[in-house]
Amino acid sequence: MKYKLLNFARQLALMLLVIWTVVSLVTLLIEAVPGDPAMVILGENATQEQIENFRVKHGLDRPAFFFTYSAEGGFVWNGVHNRYAEYWVGLLQGDLGRSFQTDRPVASMIFERYPSTIKLAIAAMLVAIGIALPLGVLAGSRKGSLIDNGASVFALMGISLPTFVVGPFLVYIFAVNLGWFSPTGSFYPEDIILPAVTLGAALSAILTRMVRSSVIEELGEDYVRTARAKGVSERNVLYKHVLKNGLIPVVTILGLQLGVLLAGAIITEKIFNWQGLGLLLLEDGIGKRDYRLVQGCVLVISVTFILANALTDFVYRKLDPRIRLS
């Protein structure tokens, strides 16, 4: 118990350390933007006063970090009133700063869009599991058969076909020609299907391969031979023994892939004009050079990913006693 608690504390500490680094990287990356953001946003016709007001309001008049270094002056201590510290203070109060363009709080802009991205990612994951689990088990238990080869080709196609190729074709077939869904946006509940299939296609392919190779590997284990020798039916060997162990690595992949889905959602949202976090980052953030918004979006997506991974890790440990003990 004591060991378990210690281990948990260590995991938690590592996670916090990683989050701290990610936040710091994102906070400091904004300093690498070429040119003065105030000039970029306000344009060439802005008066000196407007620029000055903008800089004061968004903290651009303060130093970037605790200290600055220059070849002539060496290290100069800037004190605690710097952008890095201020961003952290805001962050801990749930404040991600104000948008450079709309002047609205970035946090509320993000959380308006967050649910629709999560909805899309979960729908895509369900699509992927629905395809991959049956296909992977079939392929793995009949290695070398027609189904197996078919599944392998399907999987490789799914991995190789980019979402921005799959998406438009799905729209062409199912929305433009058959008229089943709206080509872009989400007007009806069923409009989530095309984006979810588009986003989930690659994951279903990865999962199919994973389930297949997992099933093949487990089928070669000694316990399967023992079970078979004891006269356990092939069906029970597969579903009671193999699948139970074989699904453990699949769970890990699923958790790790959530982040890939969140990043992939950026592309899918662009194709379908799906009003999620990705489109916010792309159009309102990067498109309008709203660096504060870009910062917030990248941060929220990354932290979601880190938390999902931590949760996956936790589930993984629960599932596999070998990891729990070691």
Added chain:
Amino acid sequence: MSRLGYIGLFIAGLFILAAIFAPFIATHDIAAQNLEMRYFPPSAEHWFGTDALGRDVFSRVIYGARISLEVGITVVVVSAIFGTVIGAIAGFYGGFVDKFLSGYIFNVFLAFPGLLLAIALVAFLGTGQGKLIAALCIIGWVGYARVMRGQVLKVREYDYVLAARALGASNMRILFTHILPNAVQPLIVQASLGMAGAVLSEASLSFLGLGIPPPAPSWGTMIDEARQMFSSSPHVLFFPGVAIAMTVLAFNFIGDGLREYLDPKQRAR
């Protein structure tokens, strides 16, 4: 190697040849616009039709192979070298060095989901081929580092390494003559899968408008431009789409073929 592996090698070979000999294969000037010939369907004159500006799609797809493979190869080579060195250091020295590298640094880079770090880097630093390559290397090296570390950790414990050490071999000698050759195989697999990933990432970023800016004929940019008129002129999107899919598929086939070939456990059964 499996049949699919050879098919992959064949397709990849075709694209590499197309990239090298692009000026001889292309039938038209890739920049030549002809606004009277917008969105023409494929014909004897324009094999893959023309795009929104009346440019020849076939020639642009051929030149696109250059961009894709150039970016892909550079990203794979740079991140493989960097990742291998870091992974070897982590695995070989172990202890605090390993804890810092694999426990902390690797985790930080893995904490950004796939493309997001590349998108963030490009968003802040600006677009262009050099910056794109840098961004993809920054997200790519960790994969090699992890593979290398795992291999080193495994091989390090083998008796022959112990024997070499007992004979007085130096760390460097052990690393280069005993451990590295044994770790090369999974690295090659990783590299061919990494190639597929890099080609796909370049196209994705270009599609998002964050990669190689127009008028360069990047496949991703071509697809983005073709989306507007997709329902009336699907060919403009179809051909670069097929080109990306084939290239990525080819390198995935190669990687898979090699993995099965190099893994005796899978081969025997």
